[in-house]
Structures are given as structure tokens and as C-alpha cells.
Amino acid sequence: MIRFDGIFWRFKHPRSDNFPIRSTVWRQERSGLQFWGSRWLQKGQQRVRCPRCQLPGGDCGLRISDVREEDGGRYACKFQSGGQMITRWLVLRVIKVSFYPVAPVAGVHVSINCSVSPRPQGATVEWRLNNGSFAPSSGGSPPTPRWSLQEKASVRLAGEWMCVVASGGAQGRASAPLTVRGIVHPSRDATKVYAAVGSGATLPCIFSRGSTPAKPTWQKLQAGSLWSPASFSSSPPASQPAWDHSARLKETALEDEGTYRCGGVVEGRSLSRKVQLVVATIERSVTRKKTLTLTCQLTDTSEVTRYRWVRVTHDASGERRAESVQEGKSLRVSDVSRGDAGEWACRFFGARGLLGNITQGIGPPLDHASGSAGVSPSTAVALGVSALLLLLLLLLARMYKNHQRRKRIFQYTTLESILHARSKERKARDPSRAIKGT
Incomplete structure (x- = not known):
């Protein structure tokens, strides 16, 4: 076990390879007194600390909060023990995903960038969108890894973007959300x-x-x-x-x-x-054998892969229950009775699951549910004969009434002729009386 007399961390920016390390990050003396560099202190808050720093135990890992792009670079951990100075080097690479413009409108070009500070030699980059791999629209075949993508903003680009950087068997990643307005x-x-x-x-x-x-x-x-x-x-x-x-x-x-x-x-x-x-609808048809056929019709069936007919019933508490009857576009119900009355639903499905449904009610009995189409042939013949007989009876009654009317008219005409003839005879017998009368 090494006993430290003092320890301190220093930082070297990747762009200052030709300059000595001068930026002190954090230092602690054997007495327990601590010091921080000016850039690591903001408004009295320290961005770096050694939460488990025990000089006698030799555990002095540095923890950085609110990591920034400029924090990337080489760090040196120096400690002194018994008059001997020992140095250990570490490299912090900061990965950042950024967009320009930050929140593009659909249709404009957006730049999607992945930066690594400092960038390792021979590093490769992989882009992922919403946990899935992403192939640039203008990439080659196969697409070549690029640190910056130029894409036309659309809703498909919205989501969580991740940049995965690999180098020398090590891997790092960073992500950021992209919002596309539209x-x-x-x-x-x-x-x-x-x-x-x-x-x-x-x-x-x-x-x-x-x-x-x-x-x-x-x-x-x-x-x-x-x-x-x-x-x-x-x-x-x-x-x-x-x-x-x-x-x-x-x-x-x-x-x-x-x-x-x-x-x-x-x-x-x-x-x-x-x-x-x-738009979905249900077509109804009834055969002579009282078989009701319900057919599910859609104005566009390009997405439909299957149909399922379901019978909807209600229990004593009024709760709806659906019972699957059969698969297929059409449903045939034979000998419709009161037990078959109720709601029948046609559900249609596609590759993404249930697309929609339409419900058709069937009321008891079948002839009431389907109108004139539900009347049997024998019943139709009986109704037709009855209507014809009624029409004949009405016609005969009308003819009899007209006959009686004509008979009464003929009787009154004969009586009028007799009276007129008698009047003429009186005039012929007594002309003077006829003149007085005039």
C-alpha cells in the first residue's frame, strides 16, 4: 500500500501538445487542505471532486459533473510519496451529438453531427435512430461511416439520435433528441x-x-x-x-x-x-331457404388481410360480450330465430392489427328483420290471390250499384211521359180552359 504525502490532478487540452500542462484541476495535501482550478469552480460550486479520496489508501479517482466538450483531453494524476513523484496519464474523450438547425421545419436540410474531443486515430462511427441502425440517404453502397450527415428534415428523422464511436477495442456513445416541426x-x-x-x-x-x-x-x-x-x-x-x-x-x-x-x-x-x-358497410341478402347472408364490404381492401365475424351479446348485468363465430368476408346464418337475433360485428385486420369494425343488428323474426325480402313464396302467392279476390268483389259491388241506379232512372222517366200525355188530352178536349190556364 502506498502512503501519499500529496496528490493533484492536472489537465492538458488536446490542442496544446506543444505546451506544458499548467491547468490544475484539483489538489489535496496531506493535511487535508483542498484546492480547485479556477475553471472548475463556478459560483462557488465545484465541478470536480474525489468522493472516495483516501490518501493513506491510495484511492483518488476524479469525478467530473456537467461534462462539457472542452473537458476532453489528457489528465495527469500526480502523487508524492516519500519524496518520489509518480505520474499516471488518462485520456477523457467527450462525444457530442448536435443538430443545425436545432429544431428544423420539415422540408429543410438539417446537419446531424458527431464530434469527439479529442478524436482518436482510426476511429469508426455508427449512427442509430430510435435504437435502430440508420443508413444515410446519400451514402454509398455499402454506406461509408460519416461524422456529419446532411438529411432533408422529415417526421421519420424525429427521435433519439445516437453516435457510437469505436477505437482500439473501446467504444463510447452519446445521444440527443431531434425535434422536427411539421x-x-x-x-x-x-x-x-x-x-x-x-x-x-x-x-x-x-x-x-x-x-x-x-x-x-x-x-x-x-x-x-x-x-x-x-x-x-x-x-x-x-x-x-x-x-x-x-x-x-x-x-x-x-x-x-x-x-x-x-x-x-x-x-x-x-x-x-x-x-x-x-368506408365499411354490411350487405344483407336472404335466400328462399331463409338463409341470411351478411357480407362485409369496404371501399378499399388493399390493407385488409383477414375478416372475423363476432357475435355481440349482453349478460344479465348489461355487460357486452363478444364471441368469435367464424373467419371470412361473408357470414351465413341459417334458420334465423329469436336465439340468433342481436348484434353481429365484422372485424377486419391488416399487417398492423385491427383496422376497424362494423356492427349489424338482426331482429326477430327474419321477415321483420329483412323486410319484403324475407316473405316466403307460398305466403306471397296467398297474399296475391287474396288481393285479387278482394278486387273482384269490389268490382261486382260497383256494377250492381250502377245497375240499380239505372233502373230507378228508367221508372221516373216512364211516369213523366204518362203525365205529359194526359195533359195533352185535356188541352184537346177543352181549348178554352187551356187558354185560361195559359
């Missing part, structure tokens, strides 16, 4: 939103937090003009943040399907994102 949700164009007919739908358009876009607009890419149906609302409510300009449909219809585009201006740059609304 439309963060949806993160890519042609994002699909699924909605059932009759339900509400939200088309997302969320800018980065703190960004208030100028001239926010929504456009349906159909006729190339601004389009706003009666149920379409793009004005955010008062409780919604200024950077959230999502649009809402109160009640989705089939004609609402299509591609929409939201946009806005952030710091003079026009930003936009496309959102596709996919």
Missing part, C-alpha cells in the same frame, strides 16, 4: 382511416407541439377544389390545442370515401399530408 400525425402520406357507415370519423392532422400553422385547410382530392360536405367540420373546438387541426365527420356516408389533404404554413413553408378515408 405534421407529426399522420406521420406519412396516404394513411388510411377506417369508418363504418353511419358512424363518426376523425381525419387526423396534428402539427408538432407548439407549432401554430397559418392558413390551415382541408381539401378532398376529387375535383381539385375546396370541398366541405354538410357533416364535415375542420374547425377545432375551443378546448383543442392550436396545433391540432383534425377534421371530423359527424355521420359517415359511402360518398364520403376518398383521399383528403390537410395543409398549413409553418415559418413560411407550406406543409401538407394526405389521408384516405375507407
Whole structure:
């Protein structure tokens, strides 16, 4: 065990190879008195200390807090024991990740830099983004390691950047978060939103937090003009943040399907994102054997990989329970009875999981649930014959009524003729009476 009479740390900047070490970091004498260099003291707070420094034990490791880029360089630990001066050298390499501009707007070029002070000879660098490897867009094939990257800012570049430096079997790393201002949700164009007919739908358009876009607009890419149906609302409510300009449909219809585009201006740059609304509906058909067929239809099935039909029931407490029935786009229900009545849901899935669902209710019995399509052929024939007989009866009653009416008219005409004839006879017998009468 070495007994120290005194120990001190000194620092040599990597750019001062031709100059002697003059910067004292920390020193402690045998008496216990400590001294700090001026650059390591700020407002009475020491950035360096030896938390376990015991001169008799020989443990005097130096601890630096709030490490800075300029702290990188060579450090010398000197201690004196029995009149002999012993020196030990150490190198501190400080790795730093930086961006310029610090918070770029989507569409501008951003510089991503990794600096090492001092940089070792023959060192290699590897870039990682959100714990995954990153290949520069302008790199070679295979990409060559670079200390500085030039990329066009986009949402895909946002996240935690890490620079991994390797040299001589040793490895060091540093990381920093990059914020890209613009439309963060949806993160890519042609994002699909699924909605059932009759339900509400939200088309997302969320800018980065703190960004208030100028001239926010929504456009349906159909006729190339601004389009706003009666149920379409793009004005955010008062409780919604200024950077959230999502649009809402109160009640989705089939004609609402299509591609929409939201946009806005952030710091003079026009930003936009496309959102596709996919509308789902259920088609019903009934065969002569009273078999009900439900078919799940979507206006775009490019992302759909499978369908699952689920029957939704309610227990005594009113809690909903879903029971998986079968896989497939269509569901056939034979001999629909009161036991089969209720809610049937079609769930559709894609590579990223559940995309959406649509529910269809079936009421008992089948003929009430499906309207005229549920009437059997025999019932239809009976109803038709009954209607025809009723029509014939009404026609016969009408004919009889007209016949009786004509008979009454003929009787009154004959009586009038007899009276007229008698009047003529009186005039012929007594002409003077006829003249008086006139």
C-alpha cells in the first residue's frame, strides 16, 4: 500500500501538445487542505471532486459533473510519496451529438453531427435512430461511416439520435433528441382511416407541439377544389390545442370515401399530408331457404388481410360480450330465430392489427328483420290471390250499384211521359180552359 504525502490532478487540452500542462484541476495535501482550478469552480460550486479520496489508501479517482466538450483531453494524476513523484496519464474523450438547425421545419436540410474531443486515430462511427441502425440517404453502397450527415428534415428523422464511436477495442456513445416541426400525425402520406357507415370519423392532422400553422385547410382530392360536405367540420373546438387541426365527420356516408389533404404554413413553408378515408358497410341478402347472408364490404381492401365475424351479446348485468363465430368476408346464418337475433360485428385486420369494425343488428323474426325480402313464396302467392279476390268483389259491388241506379232512372222517366200525355188530352178536349190556364 502506498502512503501519499500529496496528490493533484492536472489537465492538458488536446490542442496544446506543444505546451506544458499548467491547468490544475484539483489538489489535496496531506493535511487535508483542498484546492480547485479556477475553471472548475463556478459560483462557488465545484465541478470536480474525489468522493472516495483516501490518501493513506491510495484511492483518488476524479469525478467530473456537467461534462462539457472542452473537458476532453489528457489528465495527469500526480502523487508524492516519500519524496518520489509518480505520474499516471488518462485520456477523457467527450462525444457530442448536435443538430443545425436545432429544431428544423420539415422540408429543410438539417446537419446531424458527431464530434469527439479529442478524436482518436482510426476511429469508426455508427449512427442509430430510435435504437435502430440508420443508413444515410446519400451514402454509398455499402454506406461509408460519416461524422456529419446532411438529411432533408422529415417526421421519420424525429427521435433519439445516437453516435457510437469505436477505437482500439473501446467504444463510447452519446445521444440527443431531434425535434422536427411539421405534421407529426399522420406521420406519412396516404394513411388510411377506417369508418363504418353511419358512424363518426376523425381525419387526423396534428402539427408538432407548439407549432401554430397559418392558413390551415382541408381539401378532398376529387375535383381539385375546396370541398366541405354538410357533416364535415375542420374547425377545432375551443378546448383543442392550436396545433391540432383534425377534421371530423359527424355521420359517415359511402360518398364520403376518398383521399383528403390537410395543409398549413409553418415559418413560411407550406406543409401538407394526405389521408384516405375507407368506408365499411354490411350487405344483407336472404335466400328462399331463409338463409341470411351478411357480407362485409369496404371501399378499399388493399390493407385488409383477414375478416372475423363476432357475435355481440349482453349478460344479465348489461355487460357486452363478444364471441368469435367464424373467419371470412361473408357470414351465413341459417334458420334465423329469436336465439340468433342481436348484434353481429365484422372485424377486419391488416399487417398492423385491427383496422376497424362494423356492427349489424338482426331482429326477430327474419321477415321483420329483412323486410319484403324475407316473405316466403307460398305466403306471397296467398297474399296475391287474396288481393285479387278482394278486387273482384269490389268490382261486382260497383256494377250492381250502377245497375240499380239505372233502373230507378228508367221508372221516373216512364211516369213523366204518362203525365205529359194526359195533359195533352185535356188541352184537346177543352181549348178554352187551356187558354185560361195559359
